[in-house]
Amino acid sequence: MKRLFSEFSIKDVKIKNRICVPPMVIGFGQDGHVSPENVDRYKELAQGGAGLIIQEATCVNSDGLLSVKQLGIWKDDQIEGLKNIVDTVHAENCKIFIQIHHAGVTGISENPICPSPYEYNNFGRSAVGREMTYEDIKSVQNDYIEAARRAYEAGYDGIELHGCHGYLISQFLNKRVNKRTDEYGATPEKFVIEILDGIRKVTPAEFVVGIRLGGFEPTIEDGIHYAKVLDKNGIDFLDVSYGFFSEQEIHVSEGYKYSNAVYAAEKIKKEVSIPVFAVNGINSSEIAEEILNETNVDIVDIGKGILINPDWANYAKEGKDTGKCLNCTKCMWFGQSKVCPGKVIFDKNNK
Numbered sequence: 311m312k313r314l315f316s317e318f319s320i321k322d323v324k325i326k327n328r329i330c331v332p333p334m335v336i337g338f339g340q341d342g343h344v345s346p347e348n349v350d351r352y353k354e355l356a357q358g359g360a361g362l363i364i365q366e367a368t369c370v371n372s373d374g375l376l377s378v379k380q381l382g383i384w385k386d387d388q389i390e391g392l393k394n395i396v397d398t399v400h401a402e403n404c405k406i407f408i409q410i411h412h413a414g415v416t417g418i419s420e421n422p423i424c425p426s427p428y429e430y431n432n433f434g435r436s437a438v439g440r441e442m443t444y445e446d447i448k449s450v451q452n453d454y455i456e457a458a459r460r461a462y463e464a465g466y467d468g469i470e471l472h473g474c475h476g477y478l479i480s481q482f483l484n485k486r487v488n489k490r491t492d493e494y495g496a497t498p499e500k501f502v503i504e505i506l507d508g509i510r511k512v513t514p515a516e517f518v519v520g521i522r523l524g525g526f527e528p529t530i531e532d533g534i535h536y537a538k539v540l541d542k543n544g545i546d547f548l549d550v551s552y553g554f555f556s557e558q559e560i561h562v563s564e565g566y567k568y569s570n571a572v573y574a575a576e577k578i579k580k581e582v583s584i585p586v587f588a589v590n591g592i593n594s595s596e597i598a599e600e601i602l603n604e605t606n607v608d609i610v611d612i613g614k615g616i617l618i619n620p621d622w623a624n625y626a627k628e629g630k631d632t633g634k635c636l637n638c639t640k641c642m643w644f645g646q647s648k649v650c651p652g653k654v655i656f657d658k659n660n661k
């Protein structure tokens with residue numbers, strides 16, 4: 311586990327190993343504010359030994375919410391609660407970025423926005439997005455910029471723009487969703503690059519700003535193109551996941567050993583000069599080490615593995631079995647069933 315437990319830096323942020331807890335909304339927020347349960351949860355995650363946590367998708371305005379229990383960063387009075395999370399995580403010698411998010415057409419707003427009219431039907435939700443006016447675009451970009459300013463004030467080590475999984479930035483980037491005829495349609499990355507430029511004006515140069523980007527948006531060629539453009543425009547890292555779920559064209563080399571998202575991360579890493587994170591289905595420390603060595607990515611995200619065993623990184627360091635996600639068709643952590651069988655097995659074996 312030589313590479314998995316080696317140090318890594320992004321700008322001045324020193325991360326003690328290559329294990330990242332990726333953003334995972336579990337839903338303890340109260341009116342967008344941090345609850346004591348949120349703080350306890352991040353304490354447990356930080357004690358688990360990962361070098362970096364990316365805090366769950368935290369909304370930049372109340373119109374962009376995905377659920378009523380989601381955390382928010384759209385008002386200054388939310389900073390204090392967020393700072394409690396940051397201080398708790400730092401006290402455990404772990405670094406923390408915050409993922410900032412707007413759901414666009416996929417959210418719970420009664421009149422959701424989208425780059426252009428789009429009929430969304432997925433995950434039990436259906437809505438038709440209203441085309442954003444130029445004023446809407448400027449206003450939402452300003453919400454992201456103000457959210458980043460608050461994140462800096464709260465003491466986060468950096469931010470991650472939620473730019474994938476079909477949320478607002480992904481809706482702009484994916485040309486099957488974004489049919490605008492103006493400059494935000496002709497150059498879909500304009501929306502996020504202007505956000506990045508705005509954030510640079512309100513935070514110091516050393517503040518880390520990365521993005522979770524869809525590798526297939528809709529194709530891998532698009533994913534690589536956006537990765538290169540963002541690298542050129544000064545983004546600090548790329549956390550490569552999936553794009554707009556129902557609007558992707560996923561083709562990977564036959565017999566590829568890891569997940570499609572890891573494939574995209576490997577391809578993108580070859581084309582950029584900045585750190586790349588890989589995610590999805592990395593379900594043992596041996597595979598994590600192998601991926602770091604074979605694909606040259608810099609950091610691995612361990613999601614459901616850490617939901618099953620929050621001590622995943624400590625177990626890996628001690629050479630113990632970390633437990634395994636069983637990839638149930640209905641995952642408890644998405645509220646689709648009552649139990650997590652992977653956790654039941656892990657807890658039974660580790661009494």
Ligand SMILES: Cc1cc2nc3c(=O)[nH]c(=O)nc-3n(C[C@H](O)[C@H](O)[C@H](O)COP(=O)(O)O)c2cc1C
Pocket residue numbers: 332333334335336366367409472475522551589590591592611612613614615643644
């Ligand atoms: C309960 C749950 C909540 C999630 N919430 C987010 C989120 O807030 N933001 C995000 O980018 N991805 C989210 N994800 C996706 C994970 O970050 C990760 O990409 C995914 O679980 C695949 O990694 P894994 O195979 O290691 O679990 C979530 C996943 C789960 C299981």
Ligand code: SF4
Pocket residue numbers: 614617618634635636637638639640641642643649650651652653
């Ligand atoms: S419920 Fe199933 S899919 Fe979800 S984390 Fe547990 S074992 Fe994995």
